[in-house]
Amino acid sequence: MEGKSNIFTIASKTGYSVSTVSRVLTGQAEKFRISKKAIDLISETARQVNYQPDLVAQTLRTKQSRTIGLLVPGIDNPFFATLSGSIINLLAARGYHTLLADSRESEREEEQALQMFKGRKVDGIIAVPVATRADNLEQIGRDIPVVLIDRHFKKTTLPYVCTDNYAGARMATEFLLKRGYKSILAIQGVTTSMPNQERLRGFTEAMEGKPIQYAIAGDAFSVENGHDQVIKAFCNGGRPYDAIFAFSATILLGTIDALRELDLKAGKDVGVISFDNNGFLDFLDPAVTRVEQPLREASELAVATLFEIIKARRDGLRDPDLIQKLIPPTLTVRSSC
Amino acid sequence: MEGKSNIFTIASKTGYSVSTVSRVLTGQAEKFRISKKAIDLISETARQVNYQPDLVAQTLRTKQSRTIGLLVPGIDNPFFATLSGSIINLLAARGYHTLLADSRESEREEEQALQMFKGRKVDGIIAVPVATRADNLEQIGRDIPVVLIDRHFKKTTLPYVCTDNYAGARMATEFLLKRGYKSILAIQGVTTSMPNQERLRGFTEAMEGKPIQYAIAGDAFSVENGHDQVIKAFCNGGRPYDAIFAFSATILLGTIDALRELDLKAGKDVGVISFDNNGFLDFLDPAVTRVEQPLREASELAVATLFEIIKARRDGLRDPDLIQKLIPPTLTVRSSC
DNA sequence: TATTTTTGCGCAATCGTTTGAGCAAAGCTT
DNA sequence: AAGCTTTGCTCAAACGATTGCGCAAAAATA
16 A cells, blocks of 8 residues: 555566556557456556556656646746746646746756756746747757747747737837827836847837837836836936836836836826736726736647647657747726826 | 767767766766776766756656655645745755646645656655645655645644744734724635634634624635625625725735725725735735735745755654744735725 | 785666567467 | 467566676785
């Protein structure tokens, strides 16, 4: 009954060889014409001794770990937490386990995590990359199926599933313009990341040729950044902008905080719009208009894509058609602008 | 340069035996009096062929995976997301990797995850248990070091690090009373969980003998629950309670939402207090008074405890003194009550 | 120079599985 | 009854590392 039982225990208890036991326990009984008698006896004893296969040994032998490496740049960021949760559950539903690593926006830690994934023989990797160049991940992608999510590289051979950040930012900006705002402050996040660059592009292209003042500030997807940029911009006590476009929900929170400090009412004194879905945004006062990313859909597509590649490679086929999808976000209008 | 190099590759490239290579690469060179020449040559070739040890094979042989299993009841809950992030990073700092599983408040999924951890040969487990009985986890705890966090069992031999939920709830309740509220609605979460039971106990004991009306409702740590209970309680259009005690931040959000629906102003019409730390609570209007849990401290203690047990067992000693700690939470006063 | 000690390393078993190949016994065919 | 098929299983070699034991050559000692 104790945890010491292995395939050998069962073999000697039943009088069959380890081969036979293995084949029964891995469901290959039919294929190898094991007698019903043997199947029953072996299964029964396996149950009795509470046999649990050693997944490590199995992995070593079969080169399949039924484990996926998930790499995010900050698990404590609610956005990535939600994303991770979604992915982990989708993987679990397929019988896969998740090794979770946090690169904390550091290329070095990302690299380490990837090496670790490799050493651990993960069957695939889902990553929100922080590196600025695709090389390393593409290199790994040759050995292990990799799908990028949320962030991607400009020209890459890796599959990805991201939000169409360009379209989203453009949509948000145009919404602000339509609302009649005349001077807009955009507060951005990690400037090297693709989502940020795309949002920036969406914003500036939407502003192009418009007789509207605007500025771009900031450099991190953090509350502090949101706060500090607003304070800095409004520091002289004036009201230089009548609208703020926060490139993430974390930035938005900082913004809200700063506005409150400045005794300005979001939605009334200053229009506010944000990126990122975050249920929280509805509980703020005013509830915040935002560009919502189809998180669930993205996770599902990423996981499905990953498994298609895994399957193809397992069958010795070449990779399926490259999936590089930008999912259009939706505008959720509330009362903040 | 390709990922195919193993210890054998290096052995033949250098002319040394695999034993020697292994000893050099695992830093046991001195101990086995390997010559400096051999050490240099082997290290150098290892670098050249970009050798990465196969962690699976290593685990099989050494019975140490340098992996910890982390089990939470809902990774998409910001509270657990933050907790996980904190733990993952602490583990990473010690060179350990994390297998993350989500039980989704289901005993069955919890059991599966634990079996998986065992099969994966994790060196230890940190768990927020959902089971109502300790048996299963205690059983596993005999094989693998286990530390509980956030939730624990009444009488258990397992170490745990939790918030002193009783004290926290009592503190919150007494604060409400001191503020002069006369009728309080407490909205609770998963009723079987220890934190909830303790919070409930703290609440009711604080109310004992007080000439104050109160009610207890709810059964989930969710936004919906918070919302629905408020609506239900206030449905006849009256204002039966002048204060609400939300047993978690998620519940609180639902509460806020419901109050808004009812056209009641939190903080003004109805006092509001919450459990759980969540930076978000400061951005609500009004910012919410709350019992803050020392998440960081708890994670650190849990991880430290786990490693002490791991170390002791590895050295063949018996487990260190049982750590069962309730960390007192702090009251963060804002303007919501 | 003969013996002992030290130095430096290799042999081979082992961890718990999976799996290709092979083989005896039973059944079937003619 | 000889030959062919099928049935039902076993043998033993992997997978990639670690490790107890042993042993030859060199160095030290006598």
